[in-house]
Amino acid sequence: xxxxxxxxxxxxxxxxxxxxxxxxxxxxxxxxxxxxxxxxxxxxxxxxxxxxxxxxxxxxxxxxxxxxxxxxxxxxxxxxxxxxxxxxxxxxxxxxxxxxxxxxxxxxxxxxxxxxxxxxxxxxxxxxxxxxxxxxxxxxxxxxxxxxxxxxxxxxxxxxxxxxxxxxxxxxxxxxxxxxxxxxxxxxxxxxxxxxxxxxxxxxxxxxxxxxxxxxxxxxxxxxxxxxxxxxxxxxxxxxxxxxxxxxxxxxxxxxxxxxxxxxxxxxxxxxxxxxxxxxxxxxxxxxxxxxxxxxxxxxxxxxxxxxxxxxxxxxxxxxxxxxxxxxxxxxxxxxxxxxxxxxxxxxxxxxxxxxxxxxxxxxxxxxxxxxxxxxxxxxxxxxxxxxxxxxxxxxxxxxxxxxxxxxxxxxxxxx
Amino acid sequence: xxxxxxxxxxxxxxxxxxxxxxxxxxxxxxxxxxxxxxxxxxxxxxxxxxxxxxxxxxxxxxxxxxxxxxxxxxxxxxxxxxxxxxxxxxxxxxxxxxxxxxxxxxxxxxxxxxxxxxxxxxxxxxxxxxxxxxxxxxxxxxxxxxxxxxxxxxxxxxxxxxxxxxxxxxxxxxxxxxxxxxxxxxxxxxxxxxxxxxxxxxxxxxxxxxxxxxxxxxxxxxxxxxxxxxxxxxxxxxxxxxxxxxxxxxxxxxxxxxxxxxxxxxxxxxxxxxxxxxxxxxxxxxxxxxxxxxxxxxxxxxxxxxxxxxxxxxxxxxxxxxxxxxxxxxxxxxxxxxxxxxxxxxxxxxxxxxxxxxxxxxxxxxxxxxxxxxxxxxxxxxxxxxxxxxxxxxxxxxxxxxxxxxxxxxxxxxxx
Numbered sequence: 001x002x003x004x005x006x007x008x009x010x011x012x013x014x015x016x017x018x019x020x021x022x023x024x025x026x027x028x029x030x031x032x033x034x035x036x037x038x039x040x041x042x043x044x045x046x047x048x049x050x051x052x053x054x055x056x057x058x059x060x061x062x063x064x065x066x067x068x069x070x071x072x073x074x075x076x077x078x079x080x081x082x083x084x085x086x087x088x089x090x091x092x093x094x095x096x097x098x099x100x101x102x103x104x105x106x107x108x109x110x111x112x113x114x115x116x117x118x119x120x121x122x123x124x125x126x127x128x129x130x131x132x133x134x135x136x137x138x139x140x141x142x143x144x145x146x147x148x149x150x151x152x153x154x155x156x157x158x159x160x161x162x163x164x165x166x167x168x169x170x171x172x173x174x175x176x177x178x179x180x181x182x183x184x185x186x187x188x189x190x191x192x193x194x195x196x197x198x199x200x201x202x203x204x205x206x207x208x209x210x211x212x213x214x215x216x217x218x219x220x221x222x223x224x225x226x227x228x229x230x231x232x233x234x235x236x237x238x239x240x241x242x243x244x245x246x247x248x249x250x251x252x253x254x255x256x257x258x259x260x261x262x263x264x265x266x267x268x269x270x271x272x273x274x275x276x277x278x279x280x281x282x283x284x285x286x287x288x289x290x291x292x293x294x295x296x297x298x299x300x301x302x303x304x305x306x307x308x309x310x311x312x313x314x315x316x317x318x319x320x321x322x323x324x325x326x327x328x329x330x331x332x333x334x335x336x337x338x339x340x341x342x343x344x345x346x347x348x349x350x351x352x353x354x355x356x357x358x359x360x361x362x363x364x365x366x367x368x369x370x371x372x373x374x375x376x377x378x379x380x381x382x383x384x385x386x387x388x389x390x391x392x393x394x395x396x397x398x399x400x401x402x403x404x405x406x407x408x409x410x411x412x413x414x415x416x
Numbered sequence: 417x418x419x420x421x422x423x424x425x426x427x428x429x430x431x432x433x434x435x436x437x438x439x440x441x442x443x444x445x446x447x448x449x450x451x452x453x454x455x456x457x458x459x460x461x462x463x464x465x466x467x468x469x470x471x472x473x474x475x476x477x478x479x480x481x482x483x484x485x486x487x488x489x490x491x492x493x494x495x496x497x498x499x500x501x502x503x504x505x506x507x508x509x510x511x512x513x514x515x516x517x518x519x520x521x522x523x524x525x526x527x528x529x530x531x532x533x534x535x536x537x538x539x540x541x542x543x544x545x546x547x548x549x550x551x552x553x554x555x556x557x558x559x560x561x562x563x564x565x566x567x568x569x570x571x572x573x574x575x576x577x578x579x580x581x582x583x584x585x586x587x588x589x590x591x592x593x594x595x596x597x598x599x600x601x602x603x604x605x606x607x608x609x610x611x612x613x614x615x616x617x618x619x620x621x622x623x624x625x626x627x628x629x630x631x632x633x634x635x636x637x638x639x640x641x642x643x644x645x646x647x648x649x650x651x652x653x654x655x656x657x658x659x660x661x662x663x664x665x666x667x668x669x670x671x672x673x674x675x676x677x678x679x680x681x682x683x684x685x686x687x688x689x690x691x692x693x694x695x696x697x698x699x700x701x702x703x704x705x706x707x708x709x710x711x712x713x714x715x716x717x718x719x720x721x722x723x724x725x726x727x728x729x730x731x732x733x734x735x736x737x738x739x740x741x742x743x744x745x746x747x748x749x750x751x752x753x754x755x756x757x758x759x760x761x762x763x764x765x766x767x768x769x770x771x772x773x774x775x776x777x778x779x780x781x782x783x784x785x786x787x788x789x790x791x792x793x794x795x796x797x798x799x800x801x802x803x804x805x806x807x808x809x810x811x812x813x814x815x816x817x818x819x820x821x822x823x824x825x826x827x828x829x830x831x832x
Contacts, residue, residue, distance in 0.1 A: 179734040180606050181596040181767065190596050193609035200616040201633040210620060217617040317767035318595040327770050351597065351733035352768055354743050 003267075003413050005365070008247035012266045013343045013361045015245065016306070021237035023168040023230065024114040024121065026159040030106040033094050033123050037106065038068070042091045044102025044299040045257025046272045050082050054258035054277075054294050056137025059385030060101030061086075063139030067147050068105040074139060074386075090262075092253050093270065095240065096123035097232045097299035100135035100381055101258070108147070109155030113170065113233040120240055122233040126150050126158075129223040135298075136381045136388040157208050157216045158199070165202035168195070170234035174308065175347045177227075178358070183316040184231035185300055185309030186323055186377045186392055191227035196220050232299060235306035244269040249409060250342060251362040254305045254374065254397060258297035258381070263401045265364055268412065273405040275398030280380045282393010283324045294383040296395045301376050307345045307360030310375035310394070311337045315350045315358070323377045323392045333375045333394075334359065340366040340374065364409065367402045419683075419829050421781070424663035428682045429759045429777045431661065432722070437653035439584040439646065440530040440537065442575040446522040449510050449539050453522065454484070458507045460518025460715040461673025462688045466498050470674035470693075470710050472553025475801030476517030477502075479555030483563050484521040490555065506678075508669050509686065511656065512539035513648045513715035516551035516797055517674070524563070525571030529586065529649040536656055538649040542566050542574075545639040551714075552797045552804040573624050573632045574615070581618035584611070586650035590724065591763045593643075594774070599732040600647035601716055601725030602739055602793045602808055607643035612636050648715060651722035660685040665825060666758065667778040670721045670790065670813060674713035674797070679817045681780055684828065689821040691814030696796045698809010699740045710799040712811045717792050723761045723776030726791035726810070727753045731766045731774070739793045739808045749791045750775065756782040756790065780825070783818045 030036045041064055043057060053061070062077040065086070071077035080086055091098045098104055110123045128146055132138040162168075173194055174182075180190030196217065203213050220226050239252045248266035255262055260274040277295035284293070303309035313319060314334035317327040334350065337359035344357030362374055373396035380391040446452045457480055459473060469477070478493040481502070487493035496502055507514045514520055526539040544562055548554040578584075589610055590598075596606030612633065619629050636642050655668045664682035671678055676690040693711035700706070719725035729735060730750035733743040750766065753775035760773030778790055789812035796807040 176605075179597055189592075190606055190609065193606065193613050196616060197609050197612040197633075197637045200612060200619075201630045201637065203616075204620055204626060204630040204633060214617045214620040217613075217620060221613045221617065327767060351743060 003247035005247060005249055008245055008267060009250050009342050009361065009363060012242035012245045012248040012250040015241035016238050016361060017343070017346050018117050019171065019238040019241045020116040021113050021170045021234040022116055023162060023170065024112040025162050026109050026111060026155050029104055029108050029110050032112055033096060033110060035089070035094050039085055040087045040089060040106070042089055042094055042096065042098065042102070042104040043257060044098045044100065044297060045090060045255045046260055046262025046274050047090055048088065048257045048259055050088070052259050054297065055384040056294050056297060056381040057101045057258045059137030059139050060103035060134050062385065063134045063143055064103045064105045066139060067144050068107055091299055092255060095121060097236045097302050098125060098135070099228055099232060099300045100298040100379060101137055102299050103134060107151060109151055111230055111233055113230070113237050115237040115241060118241055120237070122236040122240060124229045124233040126154060127223060127226045127229040129219070130225070130389070132388050137385050138388045139386055153212055154216055154219060157203060157206060157212060160206040160208070161199050161202040164205045165199050168198055170230055171347050174231060174234060175349065178312060178315040178348050179351055181316050181318050183309050183312040183319060184227065185303040186379065187316045187319045188227040188231060189224040191231065192220065192224050195227050195230065228300065231308065232302050235302045235308060238306050239302065242266045247413060249364045251305055251364060254301040255299045256296045256301065258294055261296060261397045261401055263397065263405060265405050265409065268405060268408055271408060273401045273408065275400035278395050278398060280378060280393040280395040281324070282380060282391050283322070284380070284391035285389070288390040292382050292390050294381040296378060297381055298378065300378065304374055304376045305362060307341065307348060307358040310377045312348065312350060312358045313377065314352050317352070319377065323394055325394065336372060337375060339370055340372050364402050364405050368406050373397055373399060419663035421663060421665055424661055424683060425666050425758050425777065425779060428658040428661045428664040428666040431657035432654050432777060433759070433762050434533050435587070435654040435657045436532040437529050437586045437650040438532055439578060439586065440528040441578050442525050442527055442571050445520055445524050445526050448528055449512060449526060451505070451510050455501055456503045456505060456522070458505055458510055458512065458514065458518070458520040459673060460507060460514045460516065460713060461671045462676050462678025462690050463506055464504065464673045464675055466504070468675050470713065471800040472710050472713060472797040473517045473674045475553030475555050476519035476550050478801065479550045479559055480519045480521045482555060483560050484523055507715055508671060511537060513652045513718050514541060514551070515644055515648060515716045516714040516795060517553055518715050519550060523567060525567055527646060527649055529646070529653050531653040531657060534657055536653070538652040538656060540645045540649040542570060543639060543642045543645040545635070546641065546805070548804050553801050554804045555802055569628055570632055570635060573619060573622060573628060576622040576624070577615050577618035580621045581615050584614055586646055587763050590647060590650060591765065594728060594731040594764050595767055597732050597734050599725050599728040599735060600643065601719040602795065603732045603735045604643040604647065605640040607647065608636065608640050611643050611646065644716065647724065648718050651718045651724060654722050655718065658682045663829060665780045667721055667780060670717040671715045672712045672717065674710055677712060677813045677817055679813065679821060681821050681825065684821060684824055687824065689817045689824065691816035694811050694814060696794060696809040696811040697740070698796060698807050699738070700796070700807035701805070704806040708798050708806050710797040712794060713797055714794065716794060720790055720792045721778060723757065723764060723774040726793045728764065728766060728774045729793065730768050733768070735793065739810055741810065752788060753791060755786055756788050780818045780821050784822050789813055789815060
């Protein structure tokens with residue numbers, strides 16, 4: 001079979017560039033997420049079994065089963081989780097993404113993001129805030145109580161507000177955030193602020209009580225990462241447009257389940273290429289040590305896959321105070337990523353680089369040829385279930401994913 | 417008389433650095449602005465008579481008199497403005513500041529900013545938005561109607577919300593905005609966003625109608641410069657702390673009335689040193705030419721006096737799209753300003769310069785010795801009354817102000 005790789009990649013890149021992800025609304029997962037069902041747990045990263053899950057993912061599954069009313073306590077939940085009654089599936093196989101453990105169950109409300117260019121939808125839960133939260137593997141009462149409040153108040157208020165607000169184009173909002181020091185993975189302060197000012201008048205216009213509306217605005221205000229759960233499905237929507245362009249070597253998925261790192265490639269469809277999730281080099285919160293840290297976890301590397309996050313760190317110099325390193329490191333990460341990407345984002349401009357477009361469209365050929373790995377910045381979860389976040393830092397995928405994908409590509413396209 | 421200039425300037429700089437400006441509240445000018453009265457018009461820049469005012473300042477005075485009910489139409493207002501019934505005084509002589517024409521009358525609501533360190537207050541009107549607005553010399557019905565809405569709705573809602581919100585420390589907010597691409601003179605997008613998210617829950621809690629609250633949130637959201645009228649009195653509050661430290665050569669005021677540029681110096685008290693306001697080099701809105709432009713106008717150079725605005729352009733690379741030039745120009749402006757300033761702001765860090773503090777404390781000795789003028793970025797008003805903004809760009813003060821101030825300093829301190 002003869003394939004023009006450059007042409008296929010140009011097509012993939014054009015589809016990514018043409019995407020226009022907007023906030024479509026909010027609904028309950030079981031109503032809108034393809035294939036969602038009561039006994040299904042969606043999680044971050046490539047496929048994994050209960051037995052192989054790391055602590056934070058197990059913790060989040062326990063919390064998810066309690067939240068869903070399928071288990072009354074952690075012991076019951078663990079037993080159920082290990083049984084054949086519960087099924088597991090990666091968010092990415094259901095058009096969605098989940099930060100960190102990324103656990104979603106049937107009753108959880110989700111953002112619905114639509115790519116106006118192709119009409120397809122992507123999904124993500126609502127961000128819970130910092131501290132003890134499900135996505136970092138915590139499952140105590142406060143976690144469940146907050147998730148219930150999200151279901152009963154936050155989501156309904158936002159769901160009612162969205163149709164009363166002007167259409168929110170997430171690509172435009174991310175583009176502006178990049179001019180305001182965010183890279184929308186580990187720094188979402190500007191984007192969260194813009195989201196709040198966009199929604200605040202509409203929230204005020206809903207018929208909920210003054211207290212509920214004020215509480216919703218306070219909750220969003222209290223969490224500079226609130227926008228992460230929109231930057232992720234927005235990035236997913238852009239990359240989804242390149243699924244599955246025949247012959248393309250552009251990466252459409254990079255994600256981790258806390259045990260393995262997985263990638264998928266446009267021309268290789270839904271095949272996963274995995275390797276061990278790596279340890280993160282970064283800044284730990286006081287009281288924690290390296291031995292407390294879980295390996296890399298979460299679907300949030302979808303931002304890097306789309307040219308944001310670690311790929312756009314030059315736009316977010318202040319992030320080095322959170323993930324470590326210096327401002328010139330941040331500039332260099334971005335510069336280096338141009339070497340393994342096929343294009344520059346038209347929408348995402350980096351002011352400090354004279355408005356050069358962010359490096360977009362990771363090409364597995366370039367990764368393997370130049371031996372340069374994608375640069376990811378990320379939060380660090382405690383390795384034990386039930387603890388939570390212990391820091392943030394920098395990490396790379398294992399090279400094995402890219403080598404295996406290249407081998408599969410050669411096998412598929414270059415044999416005769 | 418023997419004076420230790422370095423010691424005096426260190427004292428001035430320490431006072432500026434120690435200032436903690438917070439939003440204290442909102443009230444009507446006549447209730448809170450020292451010396452305010454019904455027939456007094458406050459304006460930007462150094463003292464000026466009606467006869468010498470440029471078009472936009474005259475336009476704003478006309479609008480102010482109509483707004484105040486002292487004149488029924490522009491013709492009546494012009495006649496009254498030229499008579500001895502109306503008095504004029506610079507905002508800076510009443511502890512306040514006004515952007516562009518800077519006109520304030522007795523009934524206008526003003527922000528009250530308090531420096532918690534010394535308990536002193538500064539004032540500024542509320543930002544009207546863009547387009548046809550009083551501060552750019554427009555005085556049509558839509559301008560007056562908006563000013564009345566500001567008086568009757570915006571100000572009362574915000575006034576009621578402020579006590580319900582957490583205390584807003586403007587220095588902290590500006591410090592964060594500098595990490596988010598603002599320099600808080602011609603770019604206030606991040607700071608405006610942060611102000612809105614801080615106030616939104618409190619606005620929701622007030623007893624005003626749903627429509628009024630939504631309208632207030634929409635109005636703030638519609639104007640990325642809304643925070644300018646807080647960054648200015650915050651900067652004024654910081655510099656006010658250096659008024660009038662004996663022997664100091666630090667500049668406490670830089671401002672323009674559209675005809676003259678004026679400065680004041682800590683050790684020379686309330687004496688004005690003036691020179692002709694300069695023309696601005698910048699980007700004009702479509703349909704306008706250089707001959708339409710008024711010379712430099714407004715008290716907003718208080719931001720530069722405080723190390724923000726043009727002095728912090730390295731923090732706001734995206735601003736070059738508004739005022740012209742390149743990103744490296746922006747970096748160079750900031751670098752150059754270290755040569756004429758005595759210190760680096762502890763609070764205001766510039767990420768792109770490895771978090772170096774912004775250049776603060778303009779020293780007239782350095783300006784004169786090195787022949788380097790302060791760098792200001794600014795809006796450009798049409799030269800005729802009633803038109804409005806025509807662009808934005810870059811400008812410097814006339815060297816004469818600094819030379820005259822130095823001469824006066826020598827006369828006061830160095831004779832025996």
